[in-house]
Amino acid sequence: MAVTDAKGVVIIGANLAGGRAAEALRTAGYEGAITLIGDETELPYERPPLSKEVLTEPDTLPAQFYILDSADYAENNIDLRLGVRAERLDTVGQKVELSDGSEVAFEQVILATGARVRRLNIEGSDLKGIHYLRTLEDARALSEELKPGARIGFIGMGVIGAEVAASARKRGCEVITIEPLEIPMARALGPRFGAWLAQVHREEGVDVRLGCGVSSILGEQGRVNGVILNDGEQVDLDALVVGIGVIPNLELAEAAGLEIDNGIVVNEFAQTSNPAIYAVGDVANSPLYFGGRGRCETYQNAQDQAIFAARAIAGQAEPYLKPQWFWTDQFDINIQVLGDVISDAEVVIRGDENSRQFSAFFVQDNLIRGLLTVNQAKDMGAGRRLLERSIPVDTVALADVNIDLRQLLKKTA
Secondary structure (H helix, E strand, O other): OOOOOOOEEEEEOOOHHHHHHHHHHHHOOOOOOEEEEEOOOOOOEOOHHHHOHHHHOOOOOOOOOEOOOHHHHHHOOEEEEEOOOEEEEEOOOOEEEEOOOOEEEEEEEEEOOOEEEOOOOOOOOOOEOEEOOOOHHHHHHHHOOOOOOOEEEEEOOOHHHHHHHHHHHHOOOEEEEEEOOOOOOHHHHHHHHHHHHHHHHHHOOOEEEEOOOEEEEEEEOOEEEEEEEOOOOEEEOOEEEEOOOEEEOOHHHHHOOOOEOOOEEOOOOOEOOOOOEEEOHHHEEEEOOOOOEEOOOOHHHHHHHHHHHHHHHOOOOOOOOOOOEEEEEEOOEEEEEEEOOOOOOEEEEEEEOOOOEEEEEEEEOOEEEEEEEEOOHHHHHHHHHHHHOOOOOOHHHHHOOOOOHHHHHHHHO
């Protein structure tokens, strides 16, 4: 495709969102210059395998790990600037200043700056053998620790902590998880299904410690060898994994004077307070499907919002408003969550909640507001349509495994 020499689109963040934005611009027919900037030296890649396949099969990267290959970027005239940081966004001069001293002019910018891990700040937190997981380099370093019989401790049992704990068990490690809250993955699953997940981990041999924290980290010869819990107990370890959340990378946007409120504030087209600048993925504070605003730290949001932003720049603008959806694979289970896991909703169980194959619908005023499936991808497909079309449901029929959910679509369409 021919590319003009005029100012084009600069994408800051060579990650999933950035890679998909670049790809979508060309797919939408955009012919201007595209520059994709990232501080990692790797081509843009997908992060979900980092906590699973990259840890369990470290010698082979999963198929389609990279968003595109080098030839695709060259063929589509996408200028890759890898291993450099965007240091300043000059909105008056319309240029981005990079850490290598170069500058890139722009007509529009897509900020896909993502997030960085939140780090511990307690005694011993600078010891070797403490791992955080955000990049391919992080995953490869952690994989070296996962030897059969190794005692691996985890601080934090959110999505990443729970997934890595499962991968460590698959590698034959002894696993001890330490979570300050009373349940794992509390924000994503809620209390009822967080408790269910804790039981799954215990059944798989994980030593799950809930409602407790770490007061200090112990070491010998500069390397971690244990932790002291808040109640004074000492837990001996060979390595420690920390997963206590992320911090959105907002510095460029703040310095450029963009509106900030728990993220970069964007409208339904992913535009910031400066209409020439878009923000997508983990950094964007966007309108939510059921009202309000918030940041969505999910794979699907990063990918889809980036595509919608690219289409808007290419003259094909349409509002981006989808119910939040994510999945996690742990042991032999695939969990998918769509919409809102509401504490005061009526929960309709389809299947056996004490098994590893069921679905839970969160219903308010006869409408599905959220859906959680465990090894039931078929239910997620039909449930998504029921939710997005706001189709009233009969909760008795919803719970009946002998009734195909697609029938509910037909009866109420």
